[in-house]
Each structure stands twice: as C-alpha cells, then as structure tokens.
Amino acid sequence: MASLTPSQVLNDRASRGSLSRVLLLAARLRAWLFLLLLLVLFEVWAQVSYGASFMFSSYNAQSIAVFAVAPLLLALGETFVIIAGGIDLSVGFIMGLSAVISAQGANIAGSYMPAFPAMLAGIAAGLLVSLIPGAVNGWLISKLKVPPFIGTLGMFGVARGVAFLLAAGTTVPVTNSDFAYLGNGRVLGFPLVVVITVLFLLLMSYILGQTRFGQHTYAVGASEQAAVRAGINVGRHTRKLYLLSALCAGLGGVLYTARFTAGAAQAGEPLLLDSIAAVVIGGASLFGGSGTILGTVAGSLVIAVIQYGLVFIDVEPFWQFVAVGVVIIISVLVDQTQRKLGGDR
Amino acid sequence: MSAVPSHALQPILDVRGVHKRFGGVEALKGVSLSLHPGEVVALAGDNGAGKSTLTKMISGVYPADDGEISLDGKVVRFATPEAAREAGIETIYQDLALADNLSIGANIFLGREPMRRALGVLPVLDRAKMASAAKDTMARLDFHVDRLDAPVGRFSGGQRQAVAIGRAIYWDARVILMDEPTAALGVPEQRKVLSLIQSLKAQGRGVIFISHNLQDIFAVADRIVVLRRGSLAGERRIGQTTHDEVVKLMIGG
Numbered sequence A: 001m002a003s004l005t006p007s008q009v010l011n012d013r014a015s016r017g018s019l020s021r022v023l024l025l026a027a028r029l030r031a032w033l034f035l036l037l038l039l040v041l042f043e044v045w046a047q048v049s050y051g052a053s054f055m056f057s058s059y060n061a062q063s064i065a066v067f068a069v070a071p072l073l074l075a076l077g078e079t080f081v082i083i084a085g086g087i088d089l090s091v092g093f094i095m096g097l098s099a100v101i102s103a104q105g106a107n108i109a110g111s112y113m114p115a116f117p118a119m120l121a122g123i124a125a126g127l128l129v130s131l132i133p134g135a136v137n138g139w140l141i142s143k144l145k146v147p148p149f150i151g152t153l154g155m156f157g158v159a160r161g162v163a164f165l166l167a168a169g170t171t172v173p174v175t176n177s178d179f180a181y182l183g184n185g186r187v188l189g190f191p192l193v194v195v196i197t198v199l200f201l202l203l204m205s206y207i208l209g210q211t212r213f214g215q216h217t218y219a220v221g222a223s224e225q226a227a228v229r230a231g232i233n234v235g236r237h238t239r240k241l242y243l244l245s246a247l248c249a250g251l252g253g254v255l256y257t258a259r260f261t262a263g264a265a266q267a268g269e270p271l272l273l274d275s276i277a278a279v280v281i282g283g284a285s286l287f288g289g290s291g292t293i294l295g296t297v298a299g300s301l302v303i304a305v306i307q308y309g310l311v312f313i314d315v316e317p318f319w320q321f322v323a324v325g326v327v328i329i330i331s332v333l334v335d336q337t338q339r340k341l342g343g344d345r
Numbered sequence B: 001m002s003a004v005p006s007h008a009l010q011p012i013l014d015v016r017g018v019h020k021r022f023g024g025v026e027a028l029k030g031v032s033l034s035l036h037p038g039e040v041v042a043l044a045g046d047n048g049a050g051k052s053t054l055t056k057m058i059s060g061v062y063p064a065d066d067g068e069i070s071l072d073g074k075v076v077r078f079a080t081p082e083a084a085r086e087a088g089i090e091t092i093y094q095d096l097a098l099a100d101n102l103s104i105g106a107n108i109f110l111g112r113e114p115m116r117r118a119l120g121v122l123p124v125l126d127r128a129k130m131a132s133a134a135k136d137t138m139a140r141l142d143f144h145v146d147r148l149d150a151p152v153g154r155f156s157g158g159q160r161q162a163v164a165i166g167r168a169i170y171w172d173a174r175v176i177l178m179d180e181p182t183a184a185l186g187v188p189e190q191r192k193v194l195s196l197i198q199s200l201k202a203q204g205r206g207v208i209f210i211s212h213n214l215q216d217i218f219a220v221a222d223r224i225v226v227l228r229r230g231s232l233a234g235e236r237r238i239g240q241t242t243h244d245e246v247v248k249l250m251i252g253g
Helices: A018-028 A030-050 A058-083 A091-110 A115-142 A148-166 A177-184 A192-210 A212-222 A224-229 A234-260 A271-281 A293-312 A319-341 B051-058 B081-086 B104-108 B127-140 B157-170 B187-202 B214-220 B243-251
Strands: A008-010 B013-022 B025-035 B040-045 B066-071 B074-076 B089-092 B115-118 B122-125 B143-145 B175-179 B206-210 B223-228 B231-237
Touching: A018 A030, A018 A319, A030 A271, A030 A293, A030 A319, A058 A091, A058 A192, A058 A212, A058 A234, A058 A271, A058 A293, A091 A115, A091 A148, A091 A234, A091 A271, A115 A148, A115 A177, A115 A234, A177 A192, A177 A234, A192 A212, A192 A234, A192 A293, A192 B122, A212 A224, A212 A234, A224 A234, A271 A293, A271 A319, A293 A319, B013 B051, B025 B040, B025 B051, B025 B066, B025 B206, B025 B231, B040 B051, B040 B187, B040 B214, B040 B243, B051 B175, B051 B206, B081 B089, B089 B157, B104 B127, B104 B157, B127 B143, B127 B157, B143 B157, B157 B187, B187 B206, B187 B214, B214 B243, B223 B243, B231 B243
Parallel strands: A008 B143, B040 B206, B040 B223, B089 B175, B175 B206
Antiparallel strands: B013 B025, B013 B066, B066 B074, B115 B122, B223 B231
8 A cells, every 4th residue: 555655745836937937926916016016117107297295295296195094994894895896886975975974973062072082972873883884785785695786885875875875965064173183183293094094904904814803804815615615604604794895995985085174975985896806906806716915905005105196296186087997907917917827816 | 555444443533333314305314434544435336325324414414313423432423514524524526626716725714814923013914924834734745846826726626626625634634524526537637636535545534425426435445335226235345256246336236
C-alpha cells in the first residue's frame, strides 16, 4: 500500500514568475493605484495652472473627506452584501427615509426636551426606522427566495415613496443646534462627521475581517451550499446582512440631516450607483466571495477625488460621470483578467 | 496489515432494516448495513438504487420511516445533519463542499471558528490556530502545505478533496461518508484520493463510499454492498468476488 500514499506538497497550481506576481499585486491594489494616479494628475494640474497644491491643501483634503462620507457609509454596508453574493439597491432611499425621520424625530422631541436628548431621539428614530426596510429585504430574499436585485429594487420604490410622503414632498428643516453641531463641528481640528465615519469604518473592518460573521459572509458568497453544509444558518445570516446594510444607510441619512440641518427624501438618490461603484472599484466581485473594507474605502475616495478634482480644475461637472464610468469598466476588466490568471481574489 | 476487521468487534455503525418512502415511491425497502472500525465499505448500485437515500439517512438529512441506526451499539435518531456531525458522522461531497475563497484552515473550521482575545479584550478569529491545525491535519494525510493562506480554489480537485477529508479528520469523525469521491477527478488525482481513504482506514475510522467505478472499489474497499431498486442485492468481501459478479448484482437477473 505504500505506493498509494506518496508524500505530496500542496502548492499553488501556478508557480509564477516575479513579473506576474507584481502584476497580480498591482491588480489587487488597483483602487489605491487609481487613487494615487488621480492625486498626482490633479496635483500636477493644480501646480501648473494655479501654482497651488491640490492634495496638500487641508481645505481640499477635508472637503474631499466630508464629500466622501455619505457614499462611503452606503458602500460599507453594500460591501458585506456584495461579498455575500447579493446586492442592495434600496440603500439610497433608506438613507433618504432615515434623513427625513431623524429630522422630524429631533423636531418633535425638541418640543418636550432639551436639544441634546432631542437630537439623540432623532438619531435613534432614523436608525430604527431604517431597519424596517432592511428587515423586509432580508425576509423577502431569505424566506421568499426573491432575487436580491428584485427585492431591493421593490424596496427602493417603497422607501422612496414613504420618505417623500412623510416629508410631504419637501425638505424637513431641523432647528436643533446640537444636531447642527454634529454635522458641522470639529474635534481636534477634524470634521466630526469624518471622525464618526472613520470610527464606524474601523468597526466594519473589524466585523468583516475578524469575526465569524465576516468569515461566514465570505463563505456564503463563495458557495451558499458549502456554507449550509458547514452548518451555517444562511437564511439568518442573509437577514443580518440586509439589516446591516440598511443600518449603514440609516447612519448616512442621520449624518446628512446633521450636515445640512435638514432631512431630504432625495438625500441618497445620486449615491446608490456611486456606492456600488466604490465597492467594485475597491476590488469586490459582483459574483460574490471577494472584497475588503479597505478596498471600498479606496474606491469611495477614488470617486470623491474624481468628483471634487474635476470641479477644482474647472472642468464641466458632467465629465465626472464619464470619468467614474471609465474607472468602473477598467476595474471590472482588471478583475476578470485576474480571475482568468487564477490570482488571489 | 490485515486490514479486514474481525467481526467479533462491535460495529461503529449498524443500520438495521431501514425503510424510506417518498410519496408513493418506496426508495428503501428494509436495508441493513454494518461498518467496523478501520473498514472501507463500498456502496454500489444503479441510479435510483437507493445509495444516496441510504447515506442521507445515515448523515441525518432524512429520518428513517422504519428500522433503526445505531452508533457504537446505541440507537440514534438525528434530527439534522449537524446532529449527525456532532456524533462523529461526517459527509464528504464530490463538489460544493468548500468555500473556494477561504484558506484550508478557514475551511476546516467553517461554522466552528476558534476565537481569541486580542489585547485581552477584543474577540478576534484565531487565524494562527486555524493555520497550525490546517498544517498538522494535512500532514496526517501526508500532504505538506507550503502556503497556508492560499485560498483552496487555487488547489487541484484531488487536493481540495484532501482538504474536505482533513476537515473530517480534524473534527475526529469516526464514520466518513463519501459520495463519488473520485468522480470529478483525473487519474492521478483519483489515486491520491484512494490513498487518502487508505489513511482513514489506517487511523481506524470507518468509511462508506458511493462509487460507480469498480476499479476504485476493488482498489480500496474491504466489502462491497450492492443495492438494487431499494433493496439489498448482495454483499461480498472484495477478496471473494469479481467485477463480473458485482455487475450482475447491480443489474440483476
């Protein structure tokens, strides 16, 4: 029987040359390379045209960071959903719903209590209400087996309609001064909304990278069957994913209301595609199974830098749609090529 | 290496007269099967003979309508596949059993991940433990891993089969059910999997494997159990039968 048990070494199928290793590494870090390229481009342009710096201006850096907050928050939740092989199209209007509810909540509470607890009540109302469409999404997808694209598209419509109805078709101004401070104040010189977002993204990074929940998210995205056979309750996991995605959107809505001291149903309307684009540019595959929080952060910054940078160099703003579109296509092409080469995903 | 166990030993697994009906169809009509430590039993039969139904009853996917299954002499009834796995019965599927994007260690521990406390407070996945368990387990199968962080999707079919078997060994399964373990593989890879079955046997585990491939069956099995249309068509020791006889049992007549 000894002939049947040869000693073997589990190697990667391809032992590659150093050039292709470098290429694979570049493919994996493509979002950061895009970001670097864009920053260099705008920096050169700014130096040549205005004799000023683009990225070493703290005004520009902060504006880009504040600008990136809402799309990044949506993208963080979307990252989990996309890694698990789903998609959440409802996040934009869940954000709008949360923006309206938190504004109304803070206003109503404001007539019974001081500004600070009233603000907290508004935030809690916005976040809790955002969980309702998230719970419905998860239920439709896990129990009724509705495809995520369809289920969340339906919720996109429902959340949109309800948000506009609640806001009576207009924006809801907030008079709460603490809420305004939350959106426009600073801690240690940094905008408070940016600090909150950074803390939140660290939490999401921890959940995705270091917990069973994160590990199971990757497993479900790679093979739902394998996850089931490993004893993972895939239905319950899916419901948690859509709740998480909705919660991220809800936080986006709360911070929107804080920043503009008004809740608007259309707050997240233009952000849905940006957030999905950020996840894809960040290296996640729409087929599921791959993606990272760090990649999504890079993807969000790429989009924010393109949008802010093009305005900064005074190009017609419509070019930003073209530029973001081109970056998405390049990113997906790189992903496909990488798959064909069998690299790390 | 007299691998054929003595029947004086108590079987690990004893299936007695199990029946299973799906609507009007009687999938199993009173089948019995025993499995001893260190024994490899091949389950053969034509499509629809009841092989899958039988293994699914053993692994807790379906309850038996009638008859009983004992493990170590005690009658068991598994409500779920997890309950069967807890009791030491692991099933290895020919496909779809691994998460291709995760490492060997992460696959071994999938659904049962070990945690540690970072800085004494924050619970995080214990990747070091997963990696070292992966290394040790694969070494027991005589596979030596040089990249513990590589996703299993990068490995070949036979190596992935080894990872699935490694998961069963790590969790100390005593009964291992394998559904067509060599079906999707090339010839050299099939030989690797057969050698893995030999290692399981040498470790004193019981293996039941479904196969259509008589060559494989004659290479590793101690006994062959042939089912035909839900009933036992025959049971032979490998040393005392031939390909021709097994084929006759399978097709009847």
